[in-house]
Amino acid sequence: MKNKVAFYTLGCKLNYSETSTIARSFSNSGYEHVEFEERADIYVINTCSVTENADKRFKTIVRKAQKINPEAFLIAIGCYAQLKPEELASVDGVDLVLGATEKFKITDYLNDLSKNEFGEVHSCEIQEADFYVGSYSLGDRTRAFLKVQDGCDYKCTYCTIPLARGISRSDKLENVLDNARQIAGQGVREIVLTGVNIGDYGKGEFGNKKHEHTFYELVQALDKVEGVDRLRISSIEPNLLKDETIRFVADSRTFVPHFHIPLQSGSNEVLKRMRRRYMRELYVDRVSKIKGLMPDACIGVDVIVGFPGETEEQFLETYHFLNDLDISYLHVFTYSERANTEAAKMPDPVPQKIKQKRSKMLRGLSVKKRRAFYESQIGNTKTVLFEGENKEGYIHGFTENYVKVRAPWDPSLCNTLQEVKLEEIDEGGMVRFNFVSEKIEA
Structure with a gap:
């Protein structure tokens, strides 16, 4: 056996x-x-x-x-x-x-x-992790996660990822394209690009810092792969999300108008202590550029609360910055000390109760932002990719710009792309819809 x-x-x-x-x-x-x-x-x-x-x-x-x-x-x-x-x-x-x-x-x-x-x-020893192993997920017929890059050369003061995964290195372009073709051949409708720092794509193995290709070139090449219905960028640093990539996604055949862009703090003082590679002004510029070309784009944000030394004023600066920004949802992380990081040695740790309060405020803001984004999409015609799971009598799916919809369970919809008109937000915070035309079979 x-x-x-x-x-x-x-x-x-x-x-x-x-x-x-x-x-x-x-x-x-x-x-x-x-x-x-x-x-x-x-x-x-x-x-x-x-x-x-x-x-x-x-x-x-x-x-x-x-x-x-x-x-x-x-x-x-x-x-x-x-x-x-x-x-x-x-x-x-x-x-x-x-x-x-x-x-x-x-x-x-x-x-x-x-x-x-x-x-x-x-x-x-982590210095020995200088070679690249390509990966992709299969099992869920609806979408697959395609790894294109690993490791990170950034030195953010709170992060252990460089210690856990080593230097930034990438798969060869042809390998990524081959993996994408294999995924498409399995009937998967959507591919999500993933890595530690995917905007840094192109660095070779063994500490070779020269970029053989850029992230923009990767995006261009993947857009031509036959059989892929949708491509989604999982998370990309604001300083590495270039104008040329945003413009390309706006006109792309397969890349969807959804960006997840880590911010971490809306205070420039905190960003400096975190040793991030941008200031808040660049973040505003990236959001404005996306929304200018793709008004319906969904923009998700990572933010950390309770970083050492974060004052009440700096937290409120972050809160108001996010409140005023045209974004769609937040992923809120409560800072926790990680061994062997600079931040763990920094003075003025934020008390746990205050961290929890700040986290709750930002999670509430996220609910408000998502609701406002969904409301802005009511009346629009979008394409939904339906999931394959029966959840309490409902089938769920996502539009290209990441609006979550649900309808009574219908197995014939699984892993299909359907054109729908978004009608109203239901009691579960998801969106009801009507089919624009006859249902398309898988």
Whole structure:
């Protein structure tokens, strides 16, 4: 009988793309892939370490796996596994911890699946993570996450990603295009480009800082791939989102008018302490450029509250800056100290209660912003890509500009693109619609 393996992914879209690729390597080695809720011989947990909460969730997932099968072999991979391998290895039930480069050779470490009294660690120095492994997620027929870049050369004072993933490096352009074609061949309708710092696309392996291609050239090339209905840019730094890319997306065949642009703070003083590579004025310019060419574009924003030394005035500066900005929603992160970062040593930490209050204010602003954006789209005709899951009797989908719609469950809509007229916001905060013409079959 084949050994069964199950996977659990914490964190970002990049982690999902890598989990999917690692799962395929197991399948190619003769293992049977099962859902995490099922009894398996091996459980692989792909960890995240962006926030303290992600660290805590790891132990919860380990206990969940142990409850399903106490004799299963448990493996930890991902950012947390690279940053704190010994800490993960000491968690009860964990048998193997693999670092940033070792995770892609995971099946080489599985000659013996006997439970270990203490977790075994194979973790490189992060300087050795100088080669590139391409990845993409499959499994959801509706959309796939396509990794195009890894690592980061930025030195933001709060961030552990360079310590967990190494230097900025990218896939070769032809490899990305080949992966996109493979995804399209599986009937996937939408591809989301992902990476740590995708606007820095083009740097080669082994610390080669010369850009073989630019992000703009990548976008141009992907737009020509046959069989891809939609392409979406997951997250891009404001200083790397160039005018030429914005103009191209505005006229693109496949790229949709949706941008996710990290801000982190609306205070220039805080941005300097974070060592970000822009000031708020550039952010305003990027939003204005997008909205000038694509008035219906959806713009999402990452923001951190409670960074060390953030005063009430600086927080309110951020709040009012975002309130006045023509954006669509926020991802709010409450600052938590990460070991081996400059910010962890900074004076004047913000008390937890104040961080929670500020986070609540910004989450409320996000609800208001999303509602206003949805209201601005009522009466418009858009194209919806419907998901394949029945959620409490409803089918959900997203327009090209990321308006979430729902309708009574209809399996014939799954993984189809339908032209609809947006009619009204329902009690769940999603949008009701009418079909513009006859339903298009998959």
